[in-house]
């Protein structure tokens with residue numbers, strides 16, 4: 001247990017609900033362990049049956065909570081669990097999202113205990129999925145269960161969508177959202193699949209970067225050419241590719257594709273102040289990687305460059321002879337894969353079009369250069385001062401006795417952008433794992449204290465959201 005926060009008795013939530021939570025403490029912990037024993041790995045076909053078991057496990061609990069329209073919806077891959085508790089007429093509706101799929105357990109030899117035999121010991125749950133994202137899903141179910149036990153009606157309308165492909169690209173969910181927008185009508189989306197800031201500081205994630213992934217192919221001839229016979233008379237694809245890549249970014253860290261920054265929302269002075277106030281140590285960050293020196297776009301701090309500014313990075317390059325010794329050729333072709341991490345409101349397709357035009361404009365003569373779009377994902381951003389973000393902040397403050405920090409993540413939760421750009425919903429990313437929780441890695445864990453407090457934050461959140469104007 002951490003002693004960073006005020007004692008639990010200071011928690012000002014409804015006393016009947018608090019009593020119900022006290023009463024159900026063991027049962028709630030056991031529910032998470034039971035859920036985490038289901039090996040619902042979305043990436044491995046042999047777990048298809050487990051995916052169904054996990055989905056049904058959730059559906060049963062939703063029905064027990066009195067949810068309506070509860071459905072385990074089959075998709076081309078893994079089921080989506082849907083349900084509603086709409087009992088607060090005139091109140092706002094929140095769309096609640098978590099995922100029940102987990103990452104594979106490899107490398108299994110690095111687990112200190114069996115990943116599918118989760119346990120609670122010394123104030124921690126340990127096992128695959130306890131933090132990402134089953135613990136958070138169980139917190140949502142637990143908060144509502146305690147409300148029911150206390151005889152309270154949820155003060156907002158809740159629509160649940162729990163998916164099984166978050167760790168696998170969310171393809172089925174995207175398609176299902178396209179066809180079911182009406183069933184997802186809401187005023188706000190609450191996504192619980194993120195975590196706290198370093199040092200167990202309660203946090204709300206306000207920005208997730210998007211991505212545009214592309215490949216550049218430079219072709220000279222069907223086969224490698226003799227560099228003595230042809231050198232000096234033909235274009236070298238590897239040299240040409242290097243020229244192209246060198247043109248993409250300046251020594252100031254700025255990306256030189258015309259229009260690349262056009263849609264980037266500048267950081268406001270308040271944004272910059274909030275980031276500067278975070279307990280983040282550049283030097284400790286550098287040493288932990290470890291690298292000899294940190295670089296980045298000039299004019300921005302390390303933390304600003306880490307989550308709030310777009311990037312462009314070559315992910316891989318290959319061409320010509322790479323074995324031991326020497327082979328005197330002019331390579332037939334050269335290739336690079338590269339990705340840009342995008343911030344609100346950059347559009348992956350538009351960024352790709354800009355890249356394609358720019359590459360064509362800087363490509364040296366004598367080779368054929370093609371740029372191909374591989375995949376894209378939209379960025380998302382909800383303002384810190386958005387009423388829904390502030391409602392979540394008040395709920396955190398009430399339970400933890402601390403204001404949350406507002407963070408932007410370099411990574412992404414694929415569905416977030418669909419909620420913002422397609423369903424036009426403000427998204428609050430409210431999660432309770434710790435950055436060091438080993439999500440996706442061996443020995444994943446979740447602090448019991450955060451499981452308990454997180455559940456109480458959610459109880460408070462519904463009260464806070466109920467007070468907002470629709």
Ligand SMILES: [Zn+2]
Pocket residue numbers: 099132133166193
């Ligand atoms: Zn997750």
